[in-house]
Amino acid sequence: MTRFESDILAEALEIVKLYPEPRSATIPLCHLAQSIDGYLAKDAIEHIAELTETTPAEVYGTASFYDMIQLHPVGKYVVGVCTNIACMLQGGYELLEEVESTFGAAIGETSADGLFTVEEVECLATCDRAPCLHVNYRYFGLLDSEGVRKLKEDLTTGKIEGEVPNHGVLSRVKRHAPELISMKEIDDLRTQEDKLKADRAAGKGSGNA
Amino acid sequence: MPNEVEKIVLGRRDLPNSHELDVYLNSGGYQGLRKALSVNPEDVVAQVVESNILGRGGAGFEAGRKWSMLKKATRRYLVVNGDESEPATFKDHFLIENDPHQLVEGTIIAAYAIGASRAFIFLRGEFALGLERVQSAINAAYRIGALGRNIFGSDFSLDVVLHPGAGAYICGEETALLESLEGKRGFPRIKPPYFPAVIGLYGEPTIVNNVETVSNLPWIVTHGGSAFKALGGGRSTGTRIFALSGQVRNPGLYELEMVKTSFRDLIFSQELGGGLRDGRSLKAVIPGGVSAPWIAPDQIDLPLGQDEVAHAGSMLGSGSIIAMDDTTCMVRAAWRISRFFMRESCGQCTPCREGSSWIEKVMARIEGGAGREEDLDLLMDLCDNIVPGVSWPPAQTTICVLGPSIPSSVAVGIRMFRDEFLTHIKEGGCPFD
Numbered sequence: 001m002t003r004f005e006s007d008i009l010a011e012a013l014e015i016v017k018l019y020p021e022p023r024s025a026t027i028p029l030c031h032l033a034q035s036i037d038g039y040l041a042k043d044a045i046e047h048i049a050e051l052t053e054t055t056p057a058e059v060y061g062t063a064s065f066y067d068m069i070q071l072h073p074v075g076k077y078v079v080g081v082c083t084n085i086a087c088m089l090q091g092g093y094e095l096l097e098e099v100e101s102t103f104g105a106a107i108g109e110t111s112a113d114g115l116f117t118v119e120e121v122e123c124l125a126t127c128d129r130a131p132c133l134h135v136n137y138r139y140f141g142l143l144d145s146e147g148v149r150k151l152k153e154d155l156t157t158g159k160i161e162g163e164v165p166n167h168g169v170l171s172r173v174k175r176h177a178p179e180l181i182s183m184k185e186i187d188d189l190r191t192q193e194d195k196l197k198a199d200r201a202a203g204k205g206s207g208n209a
Numbered sequence: 210m211p212n213e214v215e216k217i218v219l220g221r222r223d224l225p226n227s228h229e230l231d232v233y234l235n236s237g238g239y240q241g242l243r244k245a246l247s248v249n250p251e252d253v254v255a256q257v258v259e260s261n262i263l264g265r266g267g268a269g270f271e272a273g274r275k276w277s278m279l280k281k282a283t284r285r286y287l288v289v290n291g292d293e294s295e296p297a298t299f300k301d302h303f304l305i306e307n308d309p310h311q312l313v314e315g316t317i318i319a320a321y322a323i324g325a326s327r328a329f330i331f332l333r334g335e336f337a338l339g340l341e342r343v344q345s346a347i348n349a350a351y352r353i354g355a356l357g358r359n360i361f362g363s364d365f366s367l368d369v370v371l372h373p374g375a376g377a378y379i380c381g382e383e384t385a386l387l388e389s390l391e392g393k394r395g396f397p398r399i400k401p402p403y404f405p406a407v408i409g410l411y412g413e414p415t416i417v418n419n420v421e422t423v424s425n426l427p428w429i430v431t432h433g434g435s436a437f438k439a440l441g442g443g444r445s446t447g448t449r450i451f452a453l454s455g456q457v458r459n460p461g462l463y464e465l466e467m468v469k470t471s472f473r474d475l476i477f478s479q480e481l482g483g484g485l486r487d488g489r490s491l492k493a494v495i496p497g498g499v500s501a502p503w504i505a506p507d508q509i510d511l512p513l514g515q516d517e518v519a520h521a522g523s524m525l526g527s528g529s530i531i532a533m534d535d536t537t538c539m540v541r542a543a544w545r546i547s548r549f550f551m552r553e554s555c556g557q558c559t560p561c562r563e564g565s566s567w568i569e570k571v572m573a574r575i576e577g578g579a580g581r582e583e584d585l586d587l588l589m590d591l592c593d594n595i596v597p598g599v600s601w602p603p604a605q606t607t608i609c610v611l612g613p614s615i616p617s618s619v620a621v622g623i624r625m626f627r628d629e630f631l632t633h634i635k636e637g638g639c640p641f642d
Contacts, residue, residue, distance in 0.1 A: 018370045020327070023393075026392035027334075027372075027392065028373055030375065061393075062393055065377060066376045066377050066395070067376030068375040083545070084297075084549055085297060085495070085499060085546060085549075086297040086455065089454075089542075090456070122378065122549055122552065123295070125293050125299040125301070125302035125333070126299060126302070127299050127529075128453075128454060128461045128462070134335065136337075165337075169334055170373060172341050173340045173371070174344065174348075175348065176351070177347065177351040181357075181367075183327075186284075186326045186327065186366070190283055190284070190285075190324055191283055193250075197251060200251070201251075
């Protein structure tokens, strides 16, 4: 992408408005950029900096801290295999090997057909279904080699296209709510409430503070 | 034999489509908030103080006491911590996906109690489905008048904003979470101040509460703090969700009255964990997330209570319990945990950044068969450099508690399974391969 445009730009501006300080929108906007490109492109970094009133260096500094923000192009599907302790006890490393060979990509690499990028990830909080993995952050547990083979088939043939969305975990998250109450209005409301509270406390005495 | 009896937060677990609003409303949903709004905020605080609910995130601080520490200021924030990333902890993930309305209702109750200017629900970025469902629950709350101006016809007005993380264990630490929410790297803040209740989000007083803690609030407000306190024992009141994993027959979530059940019951009772698979025997238990020192099979009659586990030299932490059977290589287990800390250290403090990476390298060397006998002393020395005396609870030598959590598994692994470490070294490889 070059910059956020049309509907996506409108969504980006809505996100910025959710926060008292625009910089807070940095990570949500990185997710938004990834829903278009799969990774955080240089132009996106610059546009996010404008929208959050920061610098590209600050956006990059934040983005590069987080595992989910991709700084290089990835395949259509990012497959993250958990090898942390609960999965390891149930064959997480064996699952990782299976995924590397079945999907045709080593850790950190993308398959020749451009479909799959394989990652080794930390605990996905799905430990009752260990060993598990995610595909674009949709979770699949209790996987054996047959399960991995079938998963690849389903992804390749588009059978679970609806179940596993495109990149960007916010792609299906839409806020439908009235405009936020302004911080000024809230400050006034809370000041009034605090005064009532203080009056009640004074009326009751200080016995049960 | 203690079963799962009292259901407080997992009450809708068996209801189909428990994430949908009508199911929620038909099962008592939003009664807690209505009741809360019918009394003064300080009365809600009093009920939560009375319940003595300990924070369910890991540190186990009394939630009511935390609220009472909120510094007076016009503007203050509530942030719900849904960044669940402690390995083998999967309770919040379940609550977020399967009872999002309960989470949102609890959030509004907490915000009312502390008079929050705005509430943020910070969810782990990896929880894609959870993000969808919590946003839908927030949207529904606005639709039915539970959010926005004059909630349910009262004078109270509030907005709740959902915020996604982006993959960093350290953001579960509350000050790192606030940095992340401000759009920065997840660097924990220097203490003091020890609590965001003094200086938090955007420099304003902020309460950070865990998802499970907040999800308990509708029940506590509806039934009263004393009803909650009547469950459990000692300081560990109410029920708690225990996340059981490892080589047990029935891994999963169990909501149990605190203290009334032991680790043995949880792991071996037919109604609960069902024992180990294939008739294997128990080798060790991780009692509260990988930051906690392991406990031995002869310690499993300990009750599932916060102080009880602390007195035995470990911690109940995030309530995740990993049972490891006799086919488990303990060197590999300790190595994998040290690798986790190495990857997740934010890098600010030298003992944590360097210590975790050195420990991981030496552990990998032993597991890989190139270890030396003096490596065991070297490991203990490295542990001692992070936590002087390798004591428990650990000394605080770094900005946050990630650093002092690093030595737990390695040090206790060497103490409990020294022979197994030595076998790796003498045989030049892992005897379990």
